[in-house]
Amino acid sequence: MSVTVTPDKFSFVMFDAPVIADVATALLERLAMTEYDLTIEVDETTPLARITATGDSPIVVRAESGAFEDTKRPRHMSETAIATSLARVLLRARDRMDGTFGEAPADDELSLPQIAAWETYCVGRFSRLGYPVHQQRWRYNFRNRHGFTDSGDGSFDELFGSDRLTWGELVGISDGAIAAITV
Numbered sequence: 447m448s449v450t451v452t453p454d455k456f457s458f459v460m461f462d463a464p465v466i467a468d469v470a471t472a473l474l475e476r477l478a479m480t481e482y483d484l485t486i487e488v489d490e491t492t493p494l495a496r497i498t499a500t501g502d503s504p505i506v507v508r509a510e511s512g513a514f515e516d517t518k519r520p521r522h523m524s525e526t527a528i529a530t531s532l533a534r535v536l537l538r539a540r541d542r543m544d545g546t547f548g549e550a551p552a553d554d555e556l557s558l559p560q561i562a563a564w565e566t567y568c569v570g571r572f573s574r575l576g577y578p579v580h581q582q583r584w585r586y587n588f589r590n591r592h593g594f595t596d597s598g599d600g601s602f603d604e605l606f607g608s609d610r611l612t613w614g615e616l617v618g619i620s621d622g623a624i625a626a627i628t629v
Contacts, residue, residue, distance in 0.1 A: 458491060505536065588602045
């Protein structure tokens with residue numbers, strides 16, 4: 447397993463490439479993904495927070511600097527934000543590679559509710575590894591796509607608490623929450 451971060455020196459943000467690499471290495475170990483090489487490309491020219499992952503070895507993560515930023519200190523990195531952002535895309539990549547999400551559409555073809563459901567599933571698993579997660583933030587994101595209902599909250603809890611879903615099961619939970627708001 448190797449982890450590469452580019453750029454190796456940052457000009458616009460106060461990030462430290464070796465720290466990002468250390469966080470990523472520890473995360474790969476905790477996620478049992480040590481057989482994969484990882485390349486992290488940070489776009490420090492934008493404060494936006496988009497993050498994507500492609501490939502299987504190396505897995506290439508492209509992150510806008512806002513994905514790794516401390517929300518209370520602009521232009522400074524946060525190890526928690528780095529771990530959370532990386533975990534979301536690495537778990538999605540692992541889901542695709544292990545076959546349980548083999549029939550999932552490409553990322554750019556996912557609906558907003560599907561993205562919110564998959565993010566909930568990923569962040570729940572990440573939290574059970576002992577990492578801090580602001581569950582209410584993710585619940586609010588889920589509610590925005592699935593409705594502010596008791597049924598939607600139940601679906602969130604099911605996704606957040608699950609460890610081994612298939613794509614079909616995840617979509618079923620998401621669709622069920624959406625169906626409950628149209629009744």
